[in-house]
Amino acid sequence: MRRPRPAPRPKPQGPPVELLIDHVGGDGDGVAQGPVFVPFALPGERVLAAGAGERRELIELLAASEQRVEPPCPHFFACGGCALQHWAHEPYLAWKVERLRATLARERLETEILPAFGALPATRRRVALHARKGNREAARLGYKIRKSWDLVDIDVCPISDPKIQAALPHLKRLAAPLFEHAKSAPTLHVTLSDTGLDIDISGVERKSGGLSADARMVLAERAAAADFARVTLDGEMAYGARMPQVRLGPAVVRLPPGAFLQATACAEEAMAAFVVEAAAGATRIADLYCGVGTFTFRLAEIAPVYAADSAPPAVQALSAALASAPGLKGVTAEARDLVRRPMLAEELKKVDVAVFDPPRAGAAEQTAELARSKVSRVIAVSCNPATFVRDARRLVDAGFTLERLMPVDQFLWSSHVELAAVFSR
Template identity: 85%
Template structure:
């Protein structure tokens, strides 16, 4: 049988043992009786695993699952970016949906899912690449090794858009001048936009004064040579050939540094189609946690929109893009911290449809106000099913009914799944 390419770890203690994998756990590791967790294994497989305690290392697959496939990425097994490339796509997606059903069931929420949106390889337009010191001409660049601080220096990234993959050598050259201080551990947040790559760099030591003038000049020269649209250091422009833009509905939005976008354009299209259809017939819409307007501009073709987000630069970008989208029914933007100062039920009197797309922590405070309000329909978009079910329970207890749910798998070959759902009062 084929041996996996396991991640480097401290030498396991104890002799290898034979285990039978019963299921795949929440983080993507196979689970044997005990429980014992073994990475890169699948249900029904007989494996040889080494180590002590509940976490073992895979030594060999003695009897393979029929659902095992050859991982498409040469870095799989060492790179910590993907955990499930060895699983055929159909059972892999079924496992994600089963876990999502289980999460909903914990709050007594039951519904038949719509067919899931599943991202294809080569479609990620937003990635975070870690950099470590290499040579003067090229840093080591990639994702962290599984269970380690160090990283695997990648040559390809199977999940990423081909235009990001093609830029990996140039990104390595860009990162090389960032290591003047030994404590620097840069991360390059790379976003593919309509007019080129936008790179926001974090993790460069600043207490010592940040990058020298010479390092900044090298950074700008290498960005220019690669024809990057913009390079920023913690949001401060280090190089700018053009302002990165994205099209959201009819609007062309100029992105602030490090702005949030859905990880794939396909998932954005699936989510916006779902949200816009669910908002049909609205008289006035509240778009809460609106960001730069992922849903706002499509919703404003349906009805006037009150668009709120905690990020002032995102609201400024949204407001600036309104002039590029004539014919909208109106957008009223506001920068507001919806955790400390949620939109109150009394402020939602004229709103009949509310959309919210919060960070991973969910929208507990805002959901409480939606539950108190007279809003008749709520459309929730969530990147975290655990906080979604907490917020959903509040809405259901207030008299809403969960009517539709769309699972969204845009973080391919990970254990992560997202969703959008409609609640009707």
């Protein structure tokens, strides 16, 4: 059997032991009786693993699963960005669906689970690349090594859009002047827009004065040479050639620095199609945690929309984009903290469909108001099944039925799974 390529870190202590892998756990590790967790091991495999305690390292495959495939990335096994490239797509996707079903069961929730949407390789339009000091011409750039603060200096990334992959040498050059201060640990948040790459850089030491004028000049020159659309430092403009923009349904939105977009355009389309279908027939819609309008503009083709989000720049971008989409039923947008000031049941009196797409913490405060309201349909989009089931339980206890749910595998080869769901009274 081919030995997995080990990550560059100290060898695990303790004699190797033979283990039979029973299933794959929540983080993507193989699980043997004990439990003992072994990265890169699959159900039914016999493996030789070293280490002590619950966490071991795979040393050798003694009997490989038929579901094992050759990982497409040369950095896999060391890079911490992906966990499951070695698993065939069908059983991998089925595992994510079953994990989601088990999460629902913990809150006694049952529903129709639709076929899962699965993102394909080379479709990620949004990545966060860590930088470490290299030389004057190029930094080291990539993802963190498993269980380490160091990183794998990547030259390919099969999950990313080809335009991002092609830009890796330019991004390494862009990051090189960011290390004037020893405490700087930059991260390049790269978004592929319709007008080019938008890069917002965080982690540059500011207490010592930030980047010098010379370093900023080098940064701008290298951004221009790479034909990037925009480069910002924690939202502050460092270089701008074109305004990054994307099409969201019928509208063209100019993105504020660091704006949130769904990680892949194809997953966005799948979730938007689900949301629009579920909202059909609405007379007034609330789009809560609307961001820059991922669903807002599409929903406004059905009925008037009240849109709210806690990020004022996102709401401003949404409002400005309304001029690019004539013929909508009407949009009222407000910057509003939906945790501290959720839309109250009394404010929802004229709303018959509510959509919410919260961050990982979920929408507990807003869900409580939806539960008190007379809204007839609620459509939830969630990046965290654990907080989704908490919020879903409250809606069901208030008289809603969880009608159907679509699993969304947007973060390919990770343990992460998302979803879209619809509730009705």
